[in-house]
């Protein structure tokens with residue numbers, strides 16, 4: 001990576017779930033304070049902040065999230081900037097933080113992600129999330145996000161023979177992991193039958209193929225690697241931070257069985273880090289729907305096109321198998337507070353590399369990856385991390 | 390989402406007559422219209438292009454949890470259609486349930502009511518598709 005090397009020196013998050021008793025600012029402040037505490041900072045060292053939130057304006061009526069966070073985190077007058085890229089907002093914020101330090105402009109930076117989603121009913125939230133797609137040419141026509149991913153799933157089934165059982169295996173594995181994550185929204189295992197027979201949302205995707213509506217926040221503290229050692233024994237170095245764009249509408253893409261932007265961001269990240277898919281020990285990928293995890297693990301080169309479904313069914317993506325995917329429980333079981341997801345992924349990888357993965361700790365995890373997608377794939381961000389000590 | 394009358398009016402040519410665009414330089418067709426050809430950029434020569442509405446089902450699903458404005462139609466089938474002239478677009482397949490549709494099925498365009506998001510607001514019309522028998 002060009003410029004100064006960057007490391008995560010502290011991480012923190014709220015539990016993910018339905019937090020009726022807490023608002024937008026309460027969530028983000030809790031996550032931020034936990035990260036500051038984890039990095040053993042007083043707070044005065046921080047010189048800039050970035051926050052990812054997709055739709056705070058529509059969901060809770062609050063725009064100007066950067067200013068709110070600077071104020072309530074007690075960070076005034078340092079600059080805090082909001083970034084938005086739908087469900088990839090969190091990773092976009094992380095990338096801004098990385099660039100701010102790599103460029104030499106800032107030293108200690110706090111990066112947060114937050115979404116407060118349960119103040120509205122499901123129909124209203126779904127409509128707002130629809131804004132991640134093409135409002136005039138997808139949503140207007142009656143498409144929904146489960147509908148868009150369902151069409152990706154059907155095409156994947158058509159081209160590669162992927163089955164509903166393979167999709168269900170992703171959900172069962174992620175719930176198994178979620179059951180071992182104290183921050184997860186659903187800390188409960190499910191059976192193949194539960195997944196296979198769940199109520200249909202957009203065929204072939206049922207309720208157990210879809211990530212839920214979630215409140216939550218997550219934060220990380222970044223520092224130049226040469227200063228990281230003075231705060232923590234286990235800095236987690238970010239060795240690649242890459243982003244790519246694709247068409248806003250699904251129907252404008254050449255293929256529905258792969259997300260081109262994610263493939264490009266992944267390939268660039270491997271190149272920047274000088275690594276290959278085989279080097280990755282643990283990855284958090286964007287499983288907003290089960291099919292998205294199948295496609296992600298193909299786009300990232302863990303499996304060949306068409307082989308991710310059988311691999312999931314064979315248990316190759318469990319925490320103790322070939323490649324550990326979504327040890328946090330992923331978006332499916334840990335929950336998907338949209339703007340917070342990318343930062344939660346970074347927190348999980350930091351814990352894994354630090355050996356604090358608890359019930360799903362990957363043995364000897366040294367290199368991790370996060371893959372965060374906005375909408376149906378118009379924005380994709382891939383980060384690669386390694387032990388920095 | 391509630392669309393304003395102005396937005397509805399701006400989109401009438403595309404939604405009523407399937408007007409997209411084509412690049413004369415690289416012969417690529419686009420729907421909805423674009424003013425820049427992503428392949429040719431400044432070398433591109435974009436013009437208005439009217440699609441016939443004929444095409445094939447590229448992928449499809451049945452929406453069982455319909456969004457606001459579509460409550461009365463749910464469940465309904467949506468599809469990505471490979472238009473005969475080259476671009477793809479998304480639309481509903483009318484008069485069909487999930488079991489009636491297969492990838493590759495030929496379709497033709499039809500003009501229908503799309504949604505009514507507000508009982509006192511405008512009714513939105515536009516193209517949908519129908520399986521060709």
Ligand SMILES: [Zn+2]
Nearest residue numbers: 412415426429
């Ligand atoms: Zn062109």
